Amino acid sequence: MRNFVNSYGRAAWLPLIALLALPSLTVQAQQMGAPVAQETPPPPAAPRSVNVPKPDEKTLKNGLRVVAIEDHDVPLVSAQLLVKNGGEIDPPQLSGLADMTASLLTKGTKTRSAPEIAQQIEALGGAIDSGAAWDASRASINVMSSRLEAALVILADISRNPVFKDEEIERIRQQYLDSLSVTLRQPGALASLVAGRVVFGDAAYGHPLSGTPESLARIKRTDIVGLHSQFYRPDNAVLVIGGDIKAADAFTLAERVFGDWVKPLTPLSKRAMVGKMIKPDEKQRVVVVDMPDAGQAAVVLARAGISRSDPDYFRGIVTNAVLTGYSGRLNQEIRIKRGLSYGASSRLDTRRDAGPFVASAQTKNTSGADVASLLIGELGRLSNEPVAAAELVPRKAVLTGGFGRALETTEGLVGQIAALSLHGLSLGEINNYVGNVQSVTAADIQKFAGGRISVKNANIIIVGSAKDFLEPLRKQFSNVEVIPLADLDLNTASLRKTAALL
Amino acid sequence: MQRNPSPLLTLLISLVVCATLAADSLAQVTMPRLSYRDRTLPNGLRVLTAEDRSSPTVAIQVWYKVGSKDDPEGRSGFAHLFEHMLFKGTRNMKDEMMDRLTEDVGGFNNASTWDDFTNYHEVVPSNYLETLLWAEADRMGSLNVDDKNFKSERDVVKEEFRSRVLAPPYGRFFYAIEKYSFAAHPYRRPGIGSIEELDAATLEDVRSFHSTFYRPDNATLVVVGDFDQKQLDTWVDKYFGRVARPDRPLPRVTIKEPERVTEKRISESAPNVPLPAIALTYLTSAVKAGDAYALRVAESILSSGESSRLYQSLVYQQQIAQEAFAQADLREDLGLFVLGAILASEKRPEEAERSLLSELKRLQDAPVTAAELDKAKNQLVTNELRERETSDGKAFALARAAVLLGDATRVNSGIEKLQAVTAADVQRVMKKYFSDNNRLVITYQAETAKPQTNTGSGKKGGGR
Incomplete structure (x- = not known):
């Protein structure tokens, strides 16, 4: 909604920038159907090797882990303060609490008002941002390296000294409610919220991260202050600084602005280390949210996937890469062969506990059922037959190339390191990524697709104009639940307002 | 109406002044100069190149001076539809071969159509530079799309229209801004087009658009990244130098907006x-x-x-x-x-x-x-x-x-x-x-x- 764009591109996913050298893949003449006068493309030269920067780390006396990563190409620095809990700790009645708390960090501290925070960081040419994700809350800055210290002082202030003024809480609450009213009218965004409830039910990842109209209304200042004092503490946080700064200087700066952040005497709450969050496998659901006059139907296949620290992680991301991306199987079948969508993709969303595996596409309402069966078919095919080398080699290249490009910007670099830190993984993994991807075999993929993300337990969610696809959908599935938009309740696994059940 | 700044804003402004004084000379943000080489081939192709060896990759872009404002009458959305077609077959490449040469080797490609120009861009490991120069020159010189591909890709563009305009709650709002802001200039036709005018487009329109606008004297090649200048020049001469410059005039929009x-x-x-x-x-x-x-x-x-x-x-x-x-x-x-x-x-x-x-x-x-x-x-x-x-x-x-x-x-x-x-x-x-x-x-x-x-x-x- 934000972007007012008047250019139209070929592909919706605008990739990040830069790459790794890869094993050469010569394009064969056979791909070209070769009538006589045709030329073949010149083959590649020998690849150049690439150096991935090595992170350094240090833990301050108060328990704050500081990670620094140098990249001096451009005079920019990114820094992220990561608190190791996010939406998963929201109490059942208070969906959106962690996200609202994190958003309020930039809305006033003991010494700076909300407008002053924005004013000061933006005067530096920088940007500041805060919010919660699953398993993490973060505040981040991105500035020219000469402005780092001034920006870092503000980052420390907002993380440590937010005051959560009532006036600011009300303002944020209203903004969240308004923003949610927009989300609830966007087929794609709404389908993704519904998918969370369908996959996780009433367990920790099931609710909308930014709350529901009902839960947002219930959140009180004491809930916000309580969450902040319980979880925002140095021994539950990581500071990542990356870009045009020497590691030693990053540690000195971190000590200066975060060194006196006092670690509470109380031990870290057990809620910070919640155990299994996913619900036991239940019967798969087929949920239709009827949005009359929807401009398109959003079709989603969703089920539980794996956690970030799962030993199958690399097998999982390579499996997903076969399905997703421009030339991935989903886009091949749905867009390129059939013209049914502007883009079909999938995502293996790994979290502290098992996150969701989601495959999705938007299509004209009348094609909703067709796209659902194509998503199911492609996931099934992946477990039925091995992926040929001619397909697997390029799909791995997509992953390693994309990873390399992500490391080319300071924000991308910091983001990758932050993800490893968050899940307690070795920071050295950033240097082993290519090898880890290359070691995955076709047999691994078949096993992963048939086991860890088996289509047998997959749910289908469609948000759109139901009359246009319901009949063919009911021919495919006997258990279609149709929920009119007005009866949708995101607070519960049943997804229905109780009155509607009568 | 609010004429005078509110108390809060006044406070803000004074705070800003303090902040500015504290952090010295904030306006002096400096930017490293970008140095590049600029030349034009005999067939009119402009070539801009800049070396940057910081990573073993190279960015290749070809910009054509043709955009949505050049959509034929009654074919609103055509320049953008055409942009999708340039990823289909050429004399020497099968459909989607551009993806084989970029995505499959760890790079990516994309393209976008703007009101005044259309750009095609790739980033690939630098050892693939020559391959990509060949491919871009090939699709500048020839296009070979059949009716089946044309119709299927047109359906994709119609879905793009639905995804951008019909499905998001404010899609029609931004569409209206484009549609109503100009009275006479072709900017008045939204670049994404409309379902009806996309349906009216034909394969013949595609061929004619390519021969009218996709020519070396209407294009700029930009290469930035890891390459050797001399070698790059040789490849550019070899692959782009042979694309003929037609002697037809290039049509230009001359309508003035009142x-x-x-x-x-x-x-x-x-x-x-x-x-x-x-x-x-x-x-x-x-x-x-x-x-x-x-x-x-x-x-x-x-x-x-x-x-x-x-x-x-x-x-x-x-x-x-x-x-x-x-x-x-x-x-x-x-x-x-x-x-x-x-x-x-x-x-x-x-x-x-x-x-x-x-x-x-x-x-x-x-x-x-x-x-x-x-x-x-x-x-x-x-x-x-x-x-x-x-x-x-x-x-x-x-x-x-x-x-x-x-x-x-x-x-x-x-x-x-x-x-x-x-x-x-x-x-x-x-x-x-x-x-x-x-x-x-x-x-x-x-x-x-x-x-x-x-x-x-x-x-x-x-x-x-």
């Missing part, structure tokens, strides 16, 4: 719109003109970040808007400056309109503060710096200067010009362009809430 003589109002509605929205649009100078720099600074002061004037006033203080924006959408033939807001619940478009107008008036009545000016420049320059973190970003900056601004040297001098903008310049352009008669007001709301009297004519302006 000045607006009186305020116009349009009311649009659509299903599934939770909160009303409003936009004010003004015709301004073209992107090449000197006023463009001051307009960009004004845009930044109005809407860049939470300290911006529109956010502070409409979103934070008055809480009229859920979101407020300003955009200097400056194009080759003339510019469009858009201010708008998506309202907060319970608020009416008239309230947002009053506030937006009052913010414009503030900029006309008094010069912006030095601190605000510095902030805007720092934000703009830092954004440019972020863009130039990568070879791809550098290539975009270089190509924009050469193709859209018509002067490659502006990739460097443009930053200096931006730094030189004064508070008086900002005030001057605000007075010059933001007059009542130069205003189009578009209000947007849910279909059910549609008012009975529609003040706007609802149709596009005159023209050919």
